[in-house]
Amino acid sequence: MLTVATTPEQAKQVISEWKAQGLTVGLVPTMGYLHEGHESLIKRAVAENDRVMVSVFVNPIQFAPGEDLETYPRDFEADKRLIEGAGATLVFHPEPADLYFPDACTYVNVEGITAELCGKTRPTHFRGVCTVVNKLMNISQADRAYFGQKDAQQLAVIRRMVRDLNMNVQVVGCPIVREEDGLAKSSRNTYLSAEERTAALVLSRAVAEGQRLMEAGERSAATVLGAMKQLIEAEPLARIDYVEMVSWDDIKPVETVDGPVLVAMAVYIGKTRLIDNFIFGE
Ligand SMILES: Nc1ncnc2c1ncn2[C@@H]1O[C@H](COP(=O)(O)OP(=O)(O)OP(=O)(O)O)[C@@H](O)[C@H]1O
């Protein structure tokens, strides 16, 4: 049976009963409107822990003014069905006022590794993500926390936060789940019109092209990124935010590949900003 907690105190009550029995806890943070990508994280957490808490919270402090905080899709009834079906037993679903004190003045700011990629276009984003993830880890006392590689920079940033702050949680990265035609599953795909949905395939096609070139031995970032950008620019509905290659461990620009790299992109399809990536040489 699924328990819904709407305040940190309610969630902590359930967690403390689990911890008193010596049970391990997995945490899956989400913003809801769940799909098979989220489901894969929850199922993995269920397989690797005695109990799992899923959070469903559209975190206002990771959105900048003008972003899609108000329009972000929500369907908590459907989310509960998916969470229960995947085997988790606690969902944490607070309102912002339940989670943030009105006079809160503490934020978690991971530097350096947040400067490139999404950090350039969304300079306050990772501060909001790290603050809420830190709070969720504290509330859940998680032994393991699960994040998708779809948000690859987020995964790297959270790993760094956990390392730098000596946090007692293992961060588990999970592979990207895609639609049959290759588009990475994302709650924001719901914003796309039929025409934009077709155009959005340029992201996964660019990923496939980049992977193909690197698997064939190409090691120049300029050549790989050039081919990917050319493909995306040929799609009239697409506008590139960034297509970049960075070192996977510290998210710094790379010119020639000599270690594990993240090749990541953010592309506007109409007004919708989508992301995709691949990791090479991990
Ligand atoms: N296609 C996917 N495959 C694997 N993990 C995913 C996928 N989509 C999202 N996730 C992971 O689920 C967690 C919650 O993500 P979130 O709720 O923002 O979903 P989303 O579909 O990425 O939404 P958005 O449209 O906001 O990017 C994150 O760790 C994210 O990386």
Ligand SMILES: CC(C)(CO)[C@@H](O)C(=O)[O-]
């Ligand atoms: C990790 C997260 C749930 C924090 O709000 C969010 O950034 C997301 O959905 O990836």
Ligand code: BAL
């Ligand atoms: N998964 C990304 C959350 C965001 O775009 O705010």
